[in-house]
Amino acid sequence: MAKKEPKLLTRVVKGLGHWLGPETPTGKAFVAAEKGMTKAFDRLGGSERYLNLAGGVLNRALRARAAYVEAQENWLHLFRLPTSTEMDDLREEVRDVKYQIEALSYQLEAVIEALEKSRALAQGGEAPRPPAPGNTATDRPS
Amino acid sequence: MTTQSTTARLRAFVNGQIELSRELLHAAQKGSMSPYHYVKPFLLRAADIGEPPLAPTPHKVVYTNGKMRLLRFEPAVRKHATPILFVYSLINRYYILDFLPGRSLIEFMVGQGFDVYAIDWGTPGSAERRMGWDDVLNVLVKNAVKWALRLSGAKDLTMYGYCMGGTMALAYAALHPQGLRNFVAQATPVDFHEGGVFAEWTKPNRFDVDALVDAYGNVPIELMETGFSSMAPVQRMTKWLEVCRRIDDPDFVTTFLGMEHWASDNVQFPGEIYRQYIKDCYQYNNFCTGRMKVAGQAVDLSTIQVPLLNIIADNDTIAPPKSSEVLNTIVRSTDKEIMRFPVGHIGLSTSSKGPKQIWPKVAGWIAKRSDPWTAT
Numbered sequence: 001m002a003k004k005e006p007k008l009l010t011r012v013v014k015g016l017g018h019w020l021g022p023e024t025p026t027g028k029a030f031v032a033a034e035k036g037m038t039k040a041f042d043r044l045g046g047s048e049r050y051l052n053l054a055g056g057v058l059n060r061a062l063r064a065r066a067a068y069v070e071a072q073e074n075w076l077h078l079f080r081l082p083t084s085t086e087m088d089d090l091r092e093e094v095r096d097v098k099y100q101i102e103a104l105s106y107q108l109e110a111v112i113e114a115l116e117k118s119r120a121l122a123q124g125g126e127a128p129r130p131p132a133p134g135n136t137a138t139d140r141p142s
Numbered sequence: 143m144t145t146q147s148t149t150a151r152l153r154a155f156v157n158g159q160i161e162l163s164r165e166l167l168h169a170a171q172k173g174s175m176s177p178y179h180y181v182k183p184f185l186l187r188a189a190d191i192g193e194p195p196l197a198p199t200p201h202k203v204v205y206t207n208g209k210m211r212l213l214r215f216e217p218a219v220r221k222h223a224t225p226i227l228f229v230y231s232l233i234n235r236y237y238i239l240d241f242l243p244g245r246s247l248i249e250f251m252v253g254q255g256f257d258v259y260a261i262d263w264g265t266p267g268s269a270e271r272r273m274g275w276d277d278v279l280n281v282l283v284k285n286a287v288k289w290a291l292r293l294s295g296a297k298d299l300t301m302y303g304y305c306m307g308g309t310m311a312l313a314y315a316a317l318h319p320q321g322l323r324n325f326v327a328q329a330t331p332v333d334f335h336e337g338g339v340f341a342e343w344t345k346p347n348r349f350d351v352d353a354l355v356d357a358y359g360n361v362p363i364e365l366m367e368t369g370f371s372s373m374a375p376v377q378r379m380t381k382w383l384e385v386c387r388r389i390d391d392p393d394f395v396t397t398f399l400g401m402e403h404w405a406s407d408n409v410q411f412p413g414e415i416y417r418q419y420i421k422d423c424y425q426y427n428n429f430c431t432g433r434m435k436v437a438g439q440a441v442d443l444s445t446i447q448v449p450l451l452n453i454i455a456d457n458d459t460i461a462p463p464k465s466s467e468v469l470n471t472i473v474r475s476t477d478k479e480i481m482r483f484p485v486g487h488i489g490l491s492t493s494s495k496g497p498k499q500i501w502p503k504v505a506g507w508i509a510k511r512s513d514p515w516t517a518t
Contacts, residue, residue, distance in 0.1 A: 006390070007187075007188065007190070009184065009187055009188045010188045010189070010190070010389055010390065012188075013184065013185070013188040013386045013389045014188075014386060014387065014389050014390065016383070016386050017383050017384070017385075017386025017387030017388075017389065018387060020383050020386075021383070021387055034376055034380050037376045038374075038376045038377070041375055041376060045339065045372070046342075051342060051343065051348055052347070052348060054348075055343075055345075055347070055348030055349055056348075058349070059348075059349070059350040059353060062350055062353035062354050062356075062357050063350065063353045063357075065353075065357035065358070066353045066356035066357040068357075069356065069357060070356075084268075084359070087268070088268070088271050088272055088359070091268065091269050091271070091272065092272045094269075095208070095269070095272075095273075095277070098207075098208075099281060102207070102285075
């Protein structure tokens with residue numbers, strides 16, 4: 001059976017890989033350049049001076065943005081509009097309520113299981129499924 | 143006939159070009175920084191393959207809380223009563239543990255007869271902004287343990303933490319030892335002052351994490367991506383040439399694209415927990431020294447007494463061996479072991495050595511310390 005001719009795109013992609021591969025002169029030059037750049041970046045990444053400088057710039061940019069967010073929230077307060085911090089507070093409260101409902105459902109299950117167990121004991125039937133592991137009362141940290 | 147076939151080929155070509163342009167435009171509109179989104183359409187066409195079949199192991203969602211989901215991977219033939227619970231990092235997605243068919247750690251463990259559970263943290267949004275250690279450990283992980291035990295019918299389980307997930311799982315094990323039978327820490331940083339480049343970059347004088355969280359809430363994807371690409375900026379681009387050279391090897395291209403898909407599938411890091419993680423771990427090393435607190439309770443790793451397996455990747459730059467191996471000297475377990483493999487951080491879960499050399503040893507260690515399954 002004749003081998004299927006590869007697509008033009010396949011040949012182009014393979015050609016690019018080959019052209020910059022370590023076995024061709026262009027590839028050798030590319031690999032040398034890659035090694036040089038890697039070495040340079042490694043030195044830069046390990047330089048205390050560079051890291052302090054880059055960190056300083058990043059921190060200044062972050063603090064400026066944090067200050068902008070704060071100013072924005074102050075303006076929103078002025079117009080009695082909800083801010084993103086207040087929305088976060090609200091989300092936190094909703095999450096707490098969700099946790100409480102969850103803990104309550106566990107407690108309810110424990111009660112039902114205890115009831116089933118006592119009913120089974122009274123009837124002399126088979127034991128119900130084992131209770132949920134863990135302490136139901138401590139499901140939600142306060 | 144010839145005219146018809148020429149017309150059909152021309153139409154297919156034009157349609158292909160339109161589809162390709164659409165994919166590239168979509169990636170550009172999303173503002174993707176990773177080259178994956180721009181190069182993938184070309185490589186898929188050149189290699190004549192489909193999307194990588196990621197996360198292939200069948201599972202059920204058995205518990206959810208917000209964005210978090212607990213997944214259950216049931217074996218066809220269960221051999222061990224003690225289930226395994228995987229706790230993955232909040233960075234990237236869990237499916238690196240269920241990578242590709244034949245290259246999936248979860249699939250392997252299921253094949254060994256374990257009842258497997260995995261926490262998928264999902265894609266955090268603004269609702270997760272204020273989530274801290276307390277929420278993650280005392281609610282989400284705790285409930286995942288509870289549900290895994292309840293569904294598997296076991297009284298205890300093997301907790302399997304990976305990377306930052308390992309750090310969180312260790313904190314959990316120190317706080318809530320009940321229900322834990324064994325602990326497996328894979329590529330888990332413990333001594334963060336040996337944490338490599340990340341420890342250098344996040345020093346308190348260089349990185350104001352409070353300003354970042356106050357400014358953005360959650361850590362933006364772009365910032366996370368910039369951090370990862372800064373680790374090896376040149377290789378990040380030139381590695382694509384290897385796939386060009388091996389474009390006629392569909393298995394290689396599929397694995398490569400699968401890995402790149404996962405690596406570019408970044409999620410926002412919940413702000414509050416990021417603040418706590420950077421301070422407690424990288425900046426002040428509280429986690430290792432027993433000073434880290436969760437809801438007022440100290441996390442003391444020396445209280446861990448369950449059998450411990452510490453899996454270390456020799457070429458790991460994210461959790462360098464030095465930062466992980468200290469764990470065995472801190473815990474009080476009498477049954478503890480270190481396994482080292484000549485791979486990188488991700489290679490522990492995705493390399494071709496996984497199913498042949500790494501996972502059989504790990505599964506053997508866990509099986510020896512698990513109860514056998516007796517069907518009732």
